[in-house]
Amino acid sequence: MSISVVKAGLLDSIQDMGRYGYGKWGINAGGVMDAFAARVANMLVGNCSGEPLLEIHFPGPQILFEQNALVSICGADFSPMVNDEYIPLWKPVVVRRNTVLHFPKLNRGARCYLAVHGGFCVDQWLGSGGTHLRAGAGGWKGRPLKKGDELSFKENTVYFSGLLKEDRIVRALPWRADIKNTYHHAHEVFVLPGNEWDVLSLPSKSHFLENNFMIHPSSDRMGYHLKGLPLAMDHELELVSSGVEYGTIQLLPDRQLIVLMADHQTTGGYPRVAHVISAHLPKLAQLRPSECIRFIMTDMVTAERLLAEQHRELQVLQRACLDHLNELVC
Amino acid sequence: MKIFPLGDSAVTIDLGNLISEALNLKILAMSQWILERPVHGLRDVITAYSSLTLLYNPLEVTSKQYSHSTAYEIMRSLLEQAYREAPAKITQAGEPKQIPVCYDESFGPDLQRISEEKQLSRQAIIQLHSERTYRVYMIGFLPGFAYMGETNALLHMPRKSRPLPVMAGSIGITGKQTGIYPLDSPGGWHIIGRTPVKQFDPMAEAPVMLQPGDLVRFYPITSEAFYQGPWKKHRDPCNGAD
Numbered sequence: 001m002s003i004s005v006v007k008a009g010l011l012d013s014i015q016d017m018g019r020y021g022y023g024k025w026g027i028n029a030g031g032v033m034d035a036f037a038a039r040v041a042n043m044l045v046g047n048c049s050g051e052p053l054l055e056i057h058f059p060g061p062q063i064l065f066e067q068n069a070l071v072s073i074c075g076a077d078f079s080p081m082v083n084d085e086y087i088p089l090w091k092p093v094v095v096r097r098n099t100v101l102h103f104p105k106l107n108r109g110a111r112c113y114l115a116v117h118g119g120f121c122v123d124q125w126l127g128s129g130g131t132h133l134r135a136g137a138g139g140w141k142g143r144p145l146k147k148g149d150e151l152s153f154k155e156n157t158v159y160f161s162g163l164l165k166e167d168r169i170v171r172a173l174p175w176r177a178d179i180k181n182t183y184h185h186a187h188e189v190f191v192l193p194g195n196e197w198d199v200l201s202l203p204s205k206s207h208f209l210e211n212n213f214m215i216h217p218s219s220d221r222m223g224y225h226l227k228g229l230p231l232a233m234d235h236e237l238e239l240v241s242s243g244v245e246y247g248t249i250q251l252l253p254d255r256q257l258i259v260l261m262a263d264h265q266t267t268g269g270y271p272r273v274a275h276v277i278s279a280h281l282p283k284l285a286q287l288r289p290s291e292c293i294r295f296i297m298t299d300m301v302t303a304e305r306l307l308a309e310q311h312r313e314l315q316v317l318q319r320a321c322l323d324h325l326n327e328l329v330c
Numbered sequence: 331m332k333i334f335p336l337g338d339s340a341v342t343i344d345l346g347n348l349i350s351e352a353l354n355l356k357i358l359a360m361s362q363w364i365l366e367r368p369v370h371g372l373r374d375v376i377t378a379y380s381s382l383t384l385l386y387n388p389l390e391v392t393s394k395q396y397s398h399s400t401a402y403e404i405m406r407s408l409l410e411q412a413y414r415e416a417p418a419k420i421t422q423a424g425e426p427k428q429i430p431v432c433y434d435e436s437f438g439p440d441l442q443r444i445s446e447e448k449q450l451s452r453q454a455i456i457q458l459h460s461e462r463t464y465r466v467y468m469i470g471f472l473p474g475f476a477y478m479g480e481t482n483a484l485l486h487m488p489r490k491s492r493p494l495p496v497m498a499g500s501i502g503i504t505g506k507q508t509g510i511y512p513l514d515s516p517g518g519w520h521i522i523g524r525t526p527v528k529q530f531d532p533m534a535e536a537p538v539m540l541q542p543g544d545l546v547r548f549y550p551i552t553s554e555a556f557y558q559g560p561w562k563k564h565r566d567p568c569n570g571a572d
Contacts, residue, residue, distance in 0.1 A: 020373040025538040026469040135473050137532035195334045243376035243383025245340040267470030275337030300402050303338035304388050311389050
């Protein structure tokens with residue numbers, strides 16, 4: 001075995017980049033909430049960016065390393081520690097076996113990702129190794145991790161052990177990912193107008209764009225319920241159900257908004273006021289209940305350009321990480 | 331007909347925001363037309379009552395293009411082409427699938443209330459629900475949740491004002507629709523019975539029993555038959571994976 005769960009966290013599940021192709025069966029894509037942090041975590045340890053990895057919420061788990069490992073933790077800062085040593089985020093770290101990773105304090109963010117070099121052995125279901133929590137399939141036995149679970153690594157990472165000095169339990173390798181562009185202006189979220197945007201009343205349109213919305217405590221991987229000034233439509237709409245997407249912002253009958261997140265249903269029937277652009281889903285995924293969002297309207301060209309820029313940064317990072325790792329082990 | 335973006339990674343074509351067999355058949359034909367072609371960057375196709383949504387990866391969609399079109403423009407023109415070139419309907423489904431339903435009070439907790447509200451006997455409601463052949467318009471909400479229609483006008487009713495816990499296999503009605511809850515879930519439909527036939531089995535080769543376009547007929551069974559089977563048994567999803 002490679003890691004074992006000493007204590008389960010609030011919700012620790014194996015996720016990947018989503019299970020696409022089964023919408024016709026009502027099976028949603030799911031996958032990681034913050035695809036940027038998850039990709040970076042994988043790249044730092046030399047994995048394919050879409051390798052299934054562990055998504056961790058606060059309070060986090062306690063995880064015993066049963067063998068030496070090259071790991072990285074990206075996304076939210078839950079002040080990760082190995083035994084009594086803090087380990088840095090957004091960096092590859094070699095960890096000695098028989099040590100315990102734990103997360104004593106929430107500093108910022110909503111979920112972090114633990115990647116291990118080589119990846120975890122997980123269950124594939126419909127072409128994806130992510131956990132579909134509703135269906136109870138894929139990932140780690142179709143469920144969140146619990147105490148006593150033992151997850152194996154796909155690869156033996158013994159050749160990184162030489163990087164550990166004899167008296168040390170961890171060693172952070174000397175490079176890190178630059179993440180400023182993705183998470184700056186953390187509370188400003190760009191949106192595109194939805195099909196029912198024009199049916200919003202004029203005052204509601206200005207409320208939407210000029211006021212803050214607070215993320216309600218009932219928010220989870222399915223959706224963020226927002227609390228703000230009640231919004232109204234110019235006239236009542238009867239919509240038959242149709243497809244929705246991660247980032248779709250719907251107006252609910254109680255006149256409040258919901259942003260659909262990674263575990264959203266495949267279809268919905270509420271008015272689609274707007275859609276969060278893909279490049280800003282990572283920072284939205286790192287906002288916590290009681291934090292505020294401000295929506296900023298943008299256009300399709302900008303949305304696609306921002307996503308392409310984010311992608312280029314990731315490509316550069318991936319190349320650099322592989323070069324660094326190769327230098328170390330050769 | 332209207333085509334509109336659903337953010338920067340999805341685009342929807344809506345043929346009329348209606349529950350209509352003709353529109354749904356066209357949607358299913360368009361879905362088939364699109365899936366028969368290699369479309370670079372296409373992640374998934376979601377068919378619904380009168381709409382079809384393409385989920386795509388904008389980076390992959392534009393990576394093979396030499397023009398400066400946005401991914402949205404490329405996917406939009408694919409939908410326009412599918413609308414023009416796909417036939418008006420797919421080949422109609424074969425024989426209706428027969429689904430056993432026990433309408434006893436313990437399985438259909440809302441049947442008595444509907445009976446009182448609609449001034450119909452329980453037997454009359456069971457008769458009205460099970461005498462029709464329904465069409466599966468779409469699968470959504472939950473893995474394998476089939477939206478079927480149309481119910482007899484005597485059974486039309488609005489959703490419950492608030493969702494209540496519903497057991498897997500429960501048969502619900504709302505509006506002109508009837509459906510089967512494939513998993514335990516909160517639900518706003520009125521529950522009139524339950525089927526012992528498993529609607530969703532993640533470990534089966536085809537995890538979902540019904541497909542869009544299928545025809546369905548319900549037939550009443552006793553509670554003894556419900557428990558004794560032989561039906562495809564519900565299975566604990568944790569078994570087998572361990």
